[in-house]
Structures are given as C-alpha cells and as structure tokens.
Amino acid sequence: MPQPSDAVHSLSTGTLLDGIRVVEVSSRASGAYAGRLFSVLGAAVTRYGPRLDIAAVGETADVTERWFHQGKQVHDTAGLPDPAHVVAAADLLVVETDSADSAWCEWASACIAAAGDMASPPIVVRVDGAIVDGHPIPSDSLTTGAWSAVSWSIGDADKPPLTLPFDLADFQAALYAAAAGLAALLADPANRDLRSVEVAGRDVLAYYVGMITANFLPYERPWTRDGARPPGSAGVYPASIFPCKDGHVVLMCRNQREWGALLEAMGSPAWSRDEKFTDPRVVARAHADEADSYLEPWIRAQTIDELMVMGRERGLAVAPIRSMREALDEEQFAFRGFLSGDTANKDVRSATVPWHLHELSSGATGTREWKVTGSAEEPSRLLQGLRVLDLSWVWSGPLTTSVLGDLGAEVIKVEHGGHMDTGRLRGKARRGGVEVEGPEHEATPYFNQMNHGKRSITVDMKDERGRVVLLDLVEQCDVVVENMRPGALARLGLSYEDFAERNPSVVMLSMSMAGQEGPLRTMKGYAGIMAAMSGMESLIGYDEHNIVGSLSPALGDPNAAGHALTVLLAALVRRRRTGRGAWIDLSQIEALLCVLPAPIIQAQLEPHIEVPANTHSRFAPHGHFPCKGDDRWVALSVRNEHWSAFVAVASEAQFASNPRWSDAAERVRSRAELEAAIAEWSAERDREDLVESLLAEGIPAAPVASYEDMSSSSWAKERELTVSVPHLYLGDTDVYVVPWKFGGQSAGRALSAPLLGADTDDVLHDLLAFDSERIAQLRADGVLR
Structure with a gap:
C-alpha cells in the first residue's frame, strides 16, 4: 500500500497486543472468532475445544477451521488439563461453550473458577448465546437472530422471516466480546468483580435492532418485512435492490441533493415534476410504490456498468449485488493485500484483517x-x-x-x-x-x-x-x-x-x-x-x-x-x-x-453456493416454522444429538413415529419434505408454549420476535438493554446502551x-483556555456557529 508520506510508516497489526496471553475455550464461531481477533492483534492465544460447530461441511469446514485457529496454539478433545494450570499465566480468558458437551462445559466452568481464585485474576470474558437469570439457555446463531428481532425484518411480508446466514450472528457476539475484553484489559480495574465480563449474542443483536429502529418506529415507520426495500425506504427514497439489464443493484439516495441528481440522470421525467415527488422523505413515506413503478423500468434498461458510472459521476450510492466469487476478484482487495492463501491450499484465499x-x-x-x-x-x-x-x-x-x-x-x-x-x-x-x-x-x-x-x-x-x-x-x-x-x-x-x-x-x-x-x-x-x-x-x-x-x-x-x-x-x-x-x-x-469465511471458501471450492434460506448445511430441521396465529413463527434448530428429544416434544405428530427421520443424513437430504411436515405440526401450536417445551429439552428455540415482542420481553428488561434519558424536545426517551456486563453490572x-453546539464554550474554555471575548468573535465570524 502506498505510504501517506515519509513521516509515516506501516505498523504491524501483530504488535498491538504483544506480550498479552489469552486462553480461549470455544465450540462455535462466537468464541473462536474472538480468539482469532486476539491472535491477529499479536496476543499469544492458546485454544481448547472440540471441532467447531459451524455452518460448513467437508473441505470448506476444514479450511474454515484452520482460518479460525491461525496463529493459535490449539488443544483439541484429547484431554482436559488442570484448570489452574490452564489459566495460571493468562491475562485474558475467553470462554464460550454453547455447543460443547457437558464434560467440556464443566471443565470450562472450573477454568473460570480457577481464574477467580487467583491472587491477581485475569480478565474473564464469558460469551453465551442467551442468558436468563444469570444462566445460559440453549441457543445458536438462528435463535439469537430470532429473539433479537433481527430476523423479523428480513424477507417478504407474505413469507417466513429469514435469518442471517452462515453463523453471522455468532460473529457479531465474537466482535463485541473481543472489544469488551479489551476494554477491561485496558482499564485494568482493581475491582475484581469488574474483571468478569459477560456478553450474550442475543443482547448484541438486540442492541443493533434498538439502534436502527430509532430510524423507524419514532417516525411511524414499522419494523417488519417488506422485501428488498426496508419499510418506508428507511426514511428517504429510494433504498432498495433493483433488477437491471444484467443483474441486480443496490441504489440508495439519502438526501434531497442525491434524489435530485438521480432524477436528473433519468432526464428529469415528467412524472418527477409532480409536487408529491419533490421531497424524497415524503416519497418514502407515502408514494414509494408509485415511484417504484417509474424507477424500476428505467433501472431495468441499464447495465450494471452504466449504473455504476452514473453513480460515480453524480455522487450516488450504487453497487452491484455480487456473488461471493465475484466479490473476491475485486481489484481493491488485491491492491490492499486483503486476501491470503490457506496454509494447506494456497489456491484458496481467505480474509486477513480489515x-x-x-x-x-x-x-x-x-x-x-x-x-x-x-x-x-x-x-x-x-x-x-x-x-x-x-x-x-x-x-x-x-x-x-x-x-x-x-x-x-x-x-x-x-x-x-x-x-x-x-x-x-x-x-x-x-x-x-x-x-x-x-x-x-x-x-x-x-x-x-x-x-x-x-x-x-x-x-x-x-x-x-x-x-x-x-x-x-x-x-x-x-x-x-x-x-x-x-x-x-x-x-x-x-x-x-x-x-x-x-x-x-x-x-x-x-x-x-x-x-x-x-x-x-x-x-x-x-x-x-x-x-x-x-x-x-x-x-x-x-x-x-x-x-x-x-x-x-x-x-x-x-x-x-x-x-x-x-x-x-x-x-x-x-x-x-x-x-x-x-x-x-x-x-x-x-x-x-471477515465474518463470511465459510462462504468465501466454499465459493472457491464449489461451482455454486445455494442461497441458504434458513437452512443449515449440517443438520435439519433448522429454520422458522409457523405457529398458531397471524404471522407468528418459531425458530427451531435441531442438531443430531437433539433429535430424540425433539421427537419426544412432537410425539403426537406423524413424522415423529417415522423411522426414516431417525437417520441424520436422510434428514439433511430430504429436509424440504421433513420441514414441511414439521411446519404442518407447528402451525397448530402456541408459539410461547412450544418454545418453552423445546428449551426444557435442551433444544435451541426462540420466538421470531417483532420489535415489540423483544423490547417488552422479560429478558430484555432483565438484561437492562436501555436507559431512559430526558430530552428537551423528545421528552423521556429510551436509548439502547452497550450490552456488556462487568461483574454483573450494566454499562x-x-x-x-x-x-448542536451546546458545549462549545465550555470545551474551548476548559481545554484551550479561550476567553469569552475570543469565543464570541469566532462565533460572530461564523467559525463556531
């Protein structure tokens, strides 16, 4: 990469955490990606855990696992060493055991206890999918997306909600767990309790939803599924995926200037001169469908290249919907040296650091x-x-x-x-x-x-x-x-x-x-x-x-x-x-x-990647299933070890007594048939009762929650996701705060x-010793307005 000037030179990422020792106990991406981040930042990471439970099979899974553990000292299921010895030299311990067996969970808990017994304890970061009353409940990437109301917003209004695919939810938990651990490491609190950090994936995703819905609900735009276009175009028209002559593009205009530039590119058509199309915020709220009827034919007649050129010339946000394989060939990534070869197969590239x-x-x-x-x-x-x-x-x-x-x-x-x-x-x-x-x-x-x-x-x-x-x-x-x-x-x-x-x-x-x-x-x-x-x-x-x-x-x-x-x-x-x-x-x-390693690798090893559409590559059933009532869905994830427990819950259903489904490979091969039978059974069940029964059997399950379901739930209140703040114009308003717990306390x-500008005088006076006269002159000259 070209250097800005001789005054500045490159700094190796691996120097940032030089001398920091991390112990990782993981079974899924949420623990393993946190450990990878510590490793690439220069920490010495020792990893304990079974084969990762990720959405990948075959060679894709093998290469992805190597990517997760690159640079780590890896210990697998060969044994459970003395917990006191494992944590003795650690500066930070990250523990995630959602998919591990009971022996690993007990051993991980013993490691946490051993860390707490030390005279100078390390930072301990516990990563779980979901926590109730201080204890984790059965969960995975599918169910945390459902609980948090992320899934509720993805998909068509008349179809099942869609989840974030390929363990994306777990990666988000990993990111914020790594950051939380580093915050505690940086602060190095003398208070022993604050050295114990707790991050739940469900909380992290709810945090995301709480922030983005501030652009929806207070403006009376719903938080729900509306196809490729967010409800009310997220406030300013357009914002959607559109078909074009040779594929699809995302096109977004986020202000009046950009909307005007788009209309000009279209030749300022007669329909656009109607007053109702003047303000893109009004169009988004009241006329988006009609505007689409004019915009879509024009976009459909353009190629991706033509639309990209138009975007560059007019300062508009336009991008092609690229396949994973197409994305990897982007010249930008080669320029920045972003991709590197697998240690065992140099022809397979994967992400480094962003x-x-x-x-x-x-x-x-x-x-x-x-x-x-x-x-x-x-x-x-x-x-x-x-x-x-x-x-x-x-x-x-x-x-x-x-x-x-x-x-x-x-x-x-x-x-x-x-x-x-x-x-x-x-x-x-x-x-x-x-x-x-x-x-x-x-x-x-x-x-x-x-x-x-x-x-x-x-x-x-x-x-x-x-x-x-x-x-x-x-x-x-x-x-x-x-x-x-x-x-x-x-x-x-x-x-x-x-x-x-x-x-x-x-x-x-x-x-x-x-x-x-x-x-x-x-x-x-x-x-x-x-x-x-x-x-x-x-x-x-x-x-x-x-x-x-x-x-x-x-x-x-x-x-x-x-x-x-x-x-x-x-x-x-x-x-x-x-x-x-x-x-x-x-x-x-x-x-x-960086959070899509499996599809990146799969795109290079296989000719085509199927759109997952709520399915999982390794097991079935997995997805969102209808429940009694209008637009009510349950997220259900049945791993192979859960099948007998699931059959016990669904004992009266016809599929439960069919010996064909006891074979895990057959469940995956014929998932469409099996999941159709499960959907017929679940459609007659009350959602909350069904979730409770499944969780009681140790099966990851969740309601596919709307924002209202999530924000009013007992778990959201228990986790203290929001604080109420007074605002001069908005009155008392809930805002979402970072969902980390330190010693059980919320941040x-x-x-x-x-x-706007409320603190200008105080900041300039207190930090720069500006007197009132100087501040007033700068304000009069427009410098501080």
Missing part, C-alpha cells in the same frame, strides 16, 4: 498521559479520563464513539451549522401522524440514539481558524474517530500526520467504505452498499431468483463498529505500553468479508444526545 496500521516514522511519543487508575467501581467509569475527538457521522463511527462514551470516556462531537451529522436530518419524530415540536436537527430520535452522552461543539473545519482549534484540541485528546470519504480531512490540513505532529500519542481511526487507498477509495455508500460489494446480499433471500438482502438491519455499520472498537482498544493497549499512537485505516467492506450512562 485494517491497515501506520505510525510516525520518528517514533515520537506524546506528552499527554491518560492515567489508568483502575479505581473504577462501575462499568460506566471504566474508561474515565479517555478523551475522544469525534469527527464521525451517521452510524458506524458514532456507534464506535458511543460505546466508548457508555464506558465513561469523554466524547467531543464536532459539527458545524453548515455541515451537521446527517443523522440530525432524518426528520422530526412523529406521534399520531404529527411531528413533534422543535428544530428538525434536534427533534430527531435517530441522532439521540447514536450520540447519547456526548458533548457537542460547532467548528467550521474549512476555516483556517477552525482548523487551528481542532489541532489545539487534539493535544488534549487520546483518540480521533472519523468516517468521511478518504482524503477529505487531509485536504483541510487535518490528516493523521497533522494531528500526530501535535500529539504523537493520538490514536486515529479512519473508517471508510473500502479503505484510504485503492481503486474503490472514493466509493460512496452505506451499509447496503457494503453488503452488496462483499457478496453478503447474494446469500440472503428465498432462492437465487428472490434475493431480498438485509437493508433493514443494515449489518455493515455495527459490524464495522465492532471491528473498529477491537483494533482501536488494542491500539490503546499498545499506547499504554509504548506511549506511541497509531493511525487505523479500516475498510468496512473488508470487515464484512451505559443515562444521558441524552447534545443539542
């Missing part, structure tokens, strides 16, 4: 010290003293800084009246069809969710005086986060080099679609564009002819934030050790590919998002 690291060539260290006292008595103070300059917007960047804020960091969000976070421009909340009172940029629930607990200053960074203010501020900060298009800050004299010249210990995180360099560096886009370019969208549908994608849950943003948090916290661990800062160049498309602070 970031490049740089540091100052001079080796300079900073003068600002963040004193890690370890005296915190509660999770919301773990990172107290850390100060973050937040130059990010929309979701992925603000989510990253929001998590730091939930843990006690001071986050200073920088905007300007002429260039606000577009999260402020989603429109006012609506209640009973009427907009709430207040300025549009303040009365927006989406911004309140993504930026709760932060401080707001207004600075025009395009003005030289504003640039100087930010450079002065960075001397007082530890972290800078931005997700602008590559080069935007550098053109303003606010590059990593500019910041590091003033504060060599600063850690800067740049989150872009494809990375700071390469053929796609200028690509514009959102989560749907990331998903299309990564190949993920091609895997989500009912079959290859009915691809619906995942525009509603918009997985690309929180997935990128999880990767960003992990590498950012690791860089801060290194800074504490060395005093040196770093620049993290993260590609959000690559971050999605998060009950603070709303700031009003």
Whole structure:
C-alpha cells in the first residue's frame, strides 16, 4: 500500500497486543472468532475445544477451521488439563461453550473458577448465546437472530422471516466480546468483580435492532418485512435492490441533493415534476410504490456498468449485488493485500484483517498521559479520563464513539451549522401522524440514539481558524474517530500526520467504505452498499431468483463498529505500553468479508453456493416454522444429538413415529419434505408454549420476535438493554446502551444526545483556555456557529 508520506510508516497489526496471553475455550464461531481477533492483534492465544460447530461441511469446514485457529496454539478433545494450570499465566480468558458437551462445559466452568481464585485474576470474558437469570439457555446463531428481532425484518411480508446466514450472528457476539475484553484489559480495574465480563449474542443483536429502529418506529415507520426495500425506504427514497439489464443493484439516495441528481440522470421525467415527488422523505413515506413503478423500468434498461458510472459521476450510492466469487476478484482487495492463501491450499484465499496500521516514522511519543487508575467501581467509569475527538457521522463511527462514551470516556462531537451529522436530518419524530415540536436537527430520535452522552461543539473545519482549534484540541485528546470519504480531512490540513505532529500519542481511526487507498477509495455508500460489494446480499433471500438482502438491519455499520472498537482498544493497549499512537485505516467492506469465511471458501471450492434460506448445511430441521396465529413463527434448530428429544416434544405428530427421520443424513437430504411436515405440526401450536417445551429439552428455540415482542420481553428488561434519558424536545426517551456486563453490572450512562453546539464554550474554555471575548468573535465570524 502506498505510504501517506515519509513521516509515516506501516505498523504491524501483530504488535498491538504483544506480550498479552489469552486462553480461549470455544465450540462455535462466537468464541473462536474472538480468539482469532486476539491472535491477529499479536496476543499469544492458546485454544481448547472440540471441532467447531459451524455452518460448513467437508473441505470448506476444514479450511474454515484452520482460518479460525491461525496463529493459535490449539488443544483439541484429547484431554482436559488442570484448570489452574490452564489459566495460571493468562491475562485474558475467553470462554464460550454453547455447543460443547457437558464434560467440556464443566471443565470450562472450573477454568473460570480457577481464574477467580487467583491472587491477581485475569480478565474473564464469558460469551453465551442467551442468558436468563444469570444462566445460559440453549441457543445458536438462528435463535439469537430470532429473539433479537433481527430476523423479523428480513424477507417478504407474505413469507417466513429469514435469518442471517452462515453463523453471522455468532460473529457479531465474537466482535463485541473481543472489544469488551479489551476494554477491561485496558482499564485494568482493581475491582475484581469488574474483571468478569459477560456478553450474550442475543443482547448484541438486540442492541443493533434498538439502534436502527430509532430510524423507524419514532417516525411511524414499522419494523417488519417488506422485501428488498426496508419499510418506508428507511426514511428517504429510494433504498432498495433493483433488477437491471444484467443483474441486480443496490441504489440508495439519502438526501434531497442525491434524489435530485438521480432524477436528473433519468432526464428529469415528467412524472418527477409532480409536487408529491419533490421531497424524497415524503416519497418514502407515502408514494414509494408509485415511484417504484417509474424507477424500476428505467433501472431495468441499464447495465450494471452504466449504473455504476452514473453513480460515480453524480455522487450516488450504487453497487452491484455480487456473488461471493465475484466479490473476491475485486481489484481493491488485491491492491490492499486483503486476501491470503490457506496454509494447506494456497489456491484458496481467505480474509486477513480489515485494517491497515501506520505510525510516525520518528517514533515520537506524546506528552499527554491518560492515567489508568483502575479505581473504577462501575462499568460506566471504566474508561474515565479517555478523551475522544469525534469527527464521525451517521452510524458506524458514532456507534464506535458511543460505546466508548457508555464506558465513561469523554466524547467531543464536532459539527458545524453548515455541515451537521446527517443523522440530525432524518426528520422530526412523529406521534399520531404529527411531528413533534422543535428544530428538525434536534427533534430527531435517530441522532439521540447514536450520540447519547456526548458533548457537542460547532467548528467550521474549512476555516483556517477552525482548523487551528481542532489541532489545539487534539493535544488534549487520546483518540480521533472519523468516517468521511478518504482524503477529505487531509485536504483541510487535518490528516493523521497533522494531528500526530501535535500529539504523537493520538490514536486515529479512519473508517471508510473500502479503505484510504485503492481503486474503490472514493466509493460512496452505506451499509447496503457494503453488503452488496462483499457478496453478503447474494446469500440472503428465498432462492437465487428472490434475493431480498438485509437493508433493514443494515449489518455493515455495527459490524464495522465492532471491528473498529477491537483494533482501536488494542491500539490503546499498545499506547499504554509504548506511549506511541497509531493511525487505523479500516475498510468496512473488508470487515464484512471477515465474518463470511465459510462462504468465501466454499465459493472457491464449489461451482455454486445455494442461497441458504434458513437452512443449515449440517443438520435439519433448522429454520422458522409457523405457529398458531397471524404471522407468528418459531425458530427451531435441531442438531443430531437433539433429535430424540425433539421427537419426544412432537410425539403426537406423524413424522415423529417415522423411522426414516431417525437417520441424520436422510434428514439433511430430504429436509424440504421433513420441514414441511414439521411446519404442518407447528402451525397448530402456541408459539410461547412450544418454545418453552423445546428449551426444557435442551433444544435451541426462540420466538421470531417483532420489535415489540423483544423490547417488552422479560429478558430484555432483565438484561437492562436501555436507559431512559430526558430530552428537551423528545421528552423521556429510551436509548439502547452497550450490552456488556462487568461483574454483573450494566454499562451505559443515562444521558441524552447534545443539542448542536451546546458545549462549545465550555470545551474551548476548559481545554484551550479561550476567553469569552475570543469565543464570541469566532462565533460572530461564523467559525463556531
């Protein structure tokens, strides 16, 4: 990769956690990917566990397993060593045993107990699928997606909801478990209880849903299935997958300018001059179907290349729906060296890491010290003293800084009246069809969710005086986060080099679609564009002819934030050790590919990947089945060892007494026939009763929950997923906070998002010693408006 300048050189990822020792006990992707992240970041990882329970078979499973354990010292089921010996030298212990047998679970619990008995205990991160009353319940990737209301939003309205395929839900648990462990490792709390960290996959996915629904429900847009288009186009028209002459594309316009540019590209057709099509937010709310009837024929007449050229020329977010095999051949990945060969089969490529690291060539260290006292008595103070300059917007960047804020960091969000976070421009909340009172940029629930607990200053960074203010501020900060298009800050004299010249210990995180360099560096886009370019969208549908994608849950943003948090916290661990800062160049498309190892590998070993459509490659039944009532579904995952217990629950059903289904291979071969019989049986059952009966037998099961089901459930309340915050215009509002438990305590602070510029005077006075006269002059000149 080309270097920004001689002042900066590449930094090896494997140096960040140098000297850190991790013990991993895992049986699924949720534990194993967390361990892989620690390993690639430089920790010495020792792994204990059985063969991973993942959605892959044959050679694909073999290569995927090697990918998970690359760089680890691996111990399999040959024995169960003394727990005290296993944890004796560990700095961090990560434990996940959802698919392990009882002996492994007991041994893992003994390891946790042994860690707790140590005079100086390691950080212990327990990763479970779902927890009730402090204890895990039977769960897997399918059921955590169902419980959390992610699955409810994927698919066609008249068909079963769809799950995230290929263990994607488990990977999200892994990401946030790794980040939670690093947060505790960085804080190094003296309080022994806070060294015990608990992460549940169901909580993580519910956190995602809670954040993204802030762009739906408060605006009276439902959270439900609406095919390839999210309900109400997620607020601004268009936002959908469209068929074109030679395939499918994702096309998204997220503001008035982009909508106007699209209409101009179409030749400003007569229909577009109707007043009802003027505002894309009104179109999204009231006229999307009619607009589709005009837009779809025009798109269908274009090729993918023509639409991509149109997008580049007019600054629109357009991307082809690529297959996994097509995605791997993208020139951008070769440019960045993102893919590498398998250790046993060099012709099979897989993901490395989604970031490049740089540091100052001079080796300079900073003068600002963040004193890690370890005296915190509660999770919301773990990172107290850390100060973050937040130059990010929309979701992925603000989510990253929001998590730091939930843990006690001071986050200073920088905007300007002429260039606000577009999260402020989603429109006012609506209640009973009427907009709430207040300025549009303040009365927006989406911004309140993504930026709760932060401080707001207004600075025009395009003005030289504003640039100087930010450079002065960075001397007082530890972290800078931005997700602008590559080069935007550098053109303003606010590059990593500019910041590091003033504060060599600063850690800067740049989150872009494809990375700071390469053929796609200028690509514009959102989560749907990331998903299309990564190949993920091609895997989500009912079959290859009915691809619906995942525009509603918009997985690309929180997935990128999880990767960003992990590498950012690791860089801060290194800074504490060395005093040196770093620049993290993260590609959000690559971050999605990192959680798709099995389909990446399968795409190279097999001629075609079937769209999973709720099925699992290794066992059946697996999927969403109807229950009594309208649009009520149960998520059911019956592994081979569960079959006899499942038959006992369904003893009165005809399929239960058929000896044909006792053969596991036959269940997979004839899954369609078997699952049709199960659907006929489940359709006469009450959903809640059925879930309770299945869980009692140790079978992973869950209601496919709507947002209302999830948010009002007893488990969501028990897990304290939300806090109530007062807001000047929105009133008392629930916001979702990072769902990590430290010593059984929840993280998060009950603070709303700031009003625009509310903290400008205090921040400039307290941190830069600006007097009132100087602040007033800068405001009068428009620098601080």
